[in-house]
Amino acid sequence: MNPSTQLSAASITPETLSTEYVSPAVCSFYETPGGFLGMRLNGEDYPRVVLTRALPLSLPESYLCITDVDRKELCIIENAADFPEDQQALIRKELSQRYFCPDVTAIIAIKEKMGHFYFDVKVGDYPMSFTIRDLAKNIRCTDDQIILTDVDGNRFLISDIGRIDKKSRRKLEPYLY
């Protein structure tokens, strides 16, 4: 028997093997006085739940896992759009708190020292500086967006390379591949 199978043995239980996709008919959300997201599922109340994206880059509002604070999975929402407007607003608010990925609007400067790339950028009007190491790993280009991950684990998004100004694009271009 493979030892790795045994290592994960403790977490393989019949409960974790089944996945419950839920619909608004059985699942609803509310905001607690403390500002947390609560959930009623099949008549049962969960006063604090956490939403996690299964496909944060490709499908950010689909396949959302709902867990308790100890990351025990309770159910999955296949598509947030299936829920009523007010519920969608609660879902989006919770997701925006769980995922912080500011949209870079301009690149002021990129300086390289010893394999570290020091970025001075603007997020809206707010100037920010961050450092990226190992470009191959930490700059991800998809068809229309670029995700930069800095040495601290912060993520920065360029949601549309065509929308940032020409000067910024020229500065960034040599580092994209």
Next chain:
Amino acid sequence: MAERVIFDLTPEGLLLDGTLTFEDGVITAAQDGQEERSFHAEGLRELTVRMYVGCGQLEAVPQHGAADASDNTVICRFTMARAEAIGEFCKVVNHYIATGRVTALSLADLRVCPKCGRRYAKGLNVCLFCVDKGYLVRRTAGLAKPYLKQMSLTAVLVTLASAASTLVPVLNARLVDTYFYGGLKQGGGVKGVWLTVLAIAVAQLAAQALRILSQRRSNKISCAFAAELRGLVYDKVQRLSLSSMSRKTAGDLMKRVTRDTQTVRSFITEQGIYALEKLIMFVVVFAILVNISPLLTFLVVIPVPLVAFLISRFWKYIHVRYEKQWRYDSRSNSILHDIVRGIRVVKTFGSEAREIEKFDRTCAELARISASNEHFWALTFPFLMFLVGIGEFFVLIVGGRLAIEGRMTAGELLEFTLFLTYIYQPLRWLSSLPRRLGEVQTSLLKIFEVLDEQEDVTDAAEVKPCDLDGDIVFDNVRFGYKPYEPVLRDVSLTVKKGEMIGLVGHSGAGKSTLINLIMRLYDTDEGSIRINGVDLREMSQQAYREKIGVVFQETFLFAGTIYDNIAYARPTADPSEVIAAAKAANAHDFIMKTPDGYNTVVGENGHNLSGGERQRVSIARAILRNPEILILDEATSALDPETEGQIQEALARLVKGRTTFAIAHRLATLKNADRLVVIEKGRIAEVGTHRDLLLQNGIYAGLIKAQRQTSKFSQ
């Protein structure tokens, strides 16, 4: 005194500058345009940090808060850039809640330049933008002091070589003016020509000979200097604590010992002496040129600033372009590497065409970038080189006119143009010097950073005797590798001498961390570990580690023989002791079946042996050590049942009479433990015998059930 850190996110996820303060038992979060919010530490059980994606939040947990954390209060939110500082803040407040004492906020490890706010580069504790260059020069000069005499001698040789070189154009000018032109006018003398040509040859030979001598000397100096640096760095790396080591990768440390010292050596050999020669030459020749014709010298100098500027821009730009090409090259290599390694998977899934297309696409992109770079190089570099020598045209036009008008002799003009080469060569070299200086500066920084590193786990000024003949007491131990992620909390346990403790829990619960603390690879953040009443921090690390033995899941054997590897634990052991240890470890039989017996070479990391054989050798090593405290970290997990049986037998002999801590995911292997300690989320959740814990029907019982179910699945 108030402890203060910055947080930078609003609850809605907008960026801001907020301040978090802890003063007189009150936590205050203040942000622009918002009312301050205060929390009294007295009503709290603790502060906790929850990390999300790219951000985190600090929450206050009330004294009798619900298990699902629904009545926590969010104090503030922050980006990852603030996570470590907030984690430290959290530690300070939690320490206050637990003990009523305030400790100072330790932000020394945050690795951010206090001057410019930039992150330090990987493995460095200084900012590359703000580092005092004088510091590097002083530090290097201090190390180079013993070589000063030899370096001075080399400098004299280089100066002489330069002087001999400068004689060549002077003699050429003499040849033209005195014998060719003079000869036409005055009849001259063939003998004079011969003698001048001979003098030119001698000057050139002397210059070359002196260069060879100086090069040999500089090689000698740089090799000795690099060897000394390498020795110093290696010595320090050996003495670094595990937490310092874990901040750097093995590759990074190896590079510091080898590549960085090599960079310094190359710089001294190739640049140091060359720089000296070029500098001397530049100054001398410049003086000669001014002496011959200040006007022509002025013409030579005019384009220099522009050309120097263009060249430095060129290097900067071409560097970025080639970097990009290099990255594409490395990507196509890694794709190829992936496909070749995973060829069975590719073929099984019939995805050859897809993989070929992927590789072709990358290769095409690499070809496009390479061609574009070569095109750029071919277009710009010759033009730049033409610009570098443009002064020569001015000299020929104006100098020719001066010669025709008789204000300058033909020999002087020839001398001047010959000397121009001596001026342009150093200029071309100078344009690439900043890049080379940058490289050596980085290497020196990395070397000095290791040499100057303070050790985290240090011996006390006065160490107490290392007597392990007593109980081991864990007293409210708290520890985390990162300040915002405590791994162990409030761990209190007394282990009797000779007792075997099995550590049980889910992956990531904190079992291995507890073992790291027992080995004193790290010191506790709070609380203490005492053996026989003495705090581990008061014992000498060396004396303590001599009395503990460890068998890991990943056994590491050094290149050498089986005998060397067993005797590594006690090099003074005689062969009979080594054989006895191997017998106790059930290793003797397999060793004797090999043609070279104990002299069998195990290869790098023991690759000539199987996993079970390597494990038995490492157990023999632990047995030979005769430790008072034994640590078994998943010692049998990667083995087949038969081998495991033999090793269990060997381990049973080893643990007898010794205080033992064992971690095993296969819970059956801990059946002989006197007590089992279940660790859950960094806290001790259950303690008792196998039977007690089954009866409790808690976490341990759950783990046993889950493992039985898995066994059924796999059967």
